[in-house]
Amino acid sequence: MKYLYLVWSNLMRKKLRTLLTLLSILVAFLLFGYLGAIRQGFSQGIDVAGLDRLIVRHKVSIIQLLPQAYEARIEQIDGVEDAVYQTWFGGIYQKPTNFFAQMPVEPDQYLDMYPEFLLPAEQRAAWLKTRSGAIAGRSTAERFGWKIGDRIPINATVWTRKGGELTWEFDLVGIYDGAEKGTDTTQFLFRYDFFDESRQFGQGMVGWYTVRVADPDRAAEIAAAIDAEFANSPYETKAEPEGAFLQGFANQVGDIGFIMMSIIAAVFFTILLVAGNTMAYAVRERTNELAVLKAVGFTDGGVLALVLGESLVLTALGGGIGLGLAWLLVSAGDPTGGSLPVFYIPARDLAAGGVLILLMALIAGILPALQARRLRIADALRR
């Protein structure tokens, strides 16, 4: 710590240069954190996907329906513990930009399948009693200011009601929370029996199944067995682990992870050059002073550590503030106004940010530091 003022005073030598470099690093880490949250949002909770859950959809596309009758047949397959179905409703609440997932489900079975959705017992009971009842995730409820007892009108884009009516009205009987930070709390769930009776067409058809297997190690084998069960039928299936399904779903808009990483890599490469340039200049212009430090007794390693220390303080300050600002911005909510099912900076990204700070400090500082280390006192004092 006693050397910190020495490091700091050297950084303050050219305030504008240090400030500009600091801002460059800050922006890089701000982007890193913010894009990390967006990537997490697009991954839609892949990290918290159940290892013991499979998704079974139509072999051709998720938008093609499967018979509800498949439920019983899937549950009879060896190794399957339970199967529940969902259907994409795709309605509009007030305006098209108010996007969130709406799905008719069987309340009890669904909540048993997804224990990470935490719904108070009395709200669960109310949902079972109310045919037009619906529950919403906490973030969607807060986004629209809903409270229990509200009547939520949603206009259908696909599933019109009998008689051609577009508007479906649901009674909000519960608000669920997520057991984990990555749990999707944007969903709006209502009862399948109410939906099936009221829709104008498609009775007895569902979107896809979620299947829980007894032994996750047998997931691939069971997925194959499910697909084999429905092979050569009018509704062939594709069963896959939930994580892979969610990843595939996210990839429909492109490989978000790859796009983000490409942007971040380009930004970091540029910033590395900026920081490296700053450090190189910082050392070159004070060759004489470094020689004096050595002359008064600083070792070669000590001078190397001082230069690396400067690089570390610069990147840690810029990177730390950048990540901090990213965290604040992310905490303020997602840029789509709530469409991303999850929006936070994962702990692993923060840790990666810390590692990147260290790496950047090392890479930007190592050459000038080695140059300072190699400096011959007598030669440098003559310059």
Add this chain to the structure above:
Amino acid sequence: MTDAAVNRNIVTVRDVDKIFKRGSEEIHVLGGLDLEIPEGEFLALMGPSGSGKSTLLNLIGGLDRPSQGVLEIGGERIDQLSDRRLAAWRARHVGLVFQFYNLMPMLSAQKNVELPLLLTHLSRAERKKRARIALDIVGLAHRMGHYPRTLSGGEQQRVGIARAIVTDPTLLLCDEPTGDLDRKSGDEILDLLQALNREQGKTVVMVTHDIHAAARASRTLYLNKGQLSTEPEE
């Protein structure tokens, strides 16, 4: 000879060569040089430019290594020390005063003086106290918070001397300490060096071009073509 007690030799230079390589060319700066400096002496080294005065000073101060020969300072063979141990030796035994002061422009006078003390285990308060004492010795205690750019050349050199003596070194090596100063400021610096030599018993080796400055020393040696003599070359 000064009033200070003159005892054993604190510096012994025996058969020292210093050869610089410039590309394929070898430049013999010092050749078979011998020198003994008794403890407490104020020695002036004179000679024309390029004669090797600063090179010899650098060798005695452990800032450079001889190509050949023995360098014994305070009974220790510094030519045999590793780089790391040589750095530690410099910190303990040598105070350096440069022609152009070589102060850190971003640090106050006090922090500049404290620099060598960073290598010790002294507390912050103790470092500050010692820096204040050193600045007091050179008559600048009242300007310890000033930055080099706000000090005159003479004051900067006095800060440089305070930095050189703050660790209480046995050897004070001065490379043209008045070379960048006007006569009055130069005289003040020489008064100070003389006082350090006489009153505190510091062994001072001063490289200078200035006969007036050399006159303050207890002995003057002349270096020419890599050899020492007591008389200047005609």
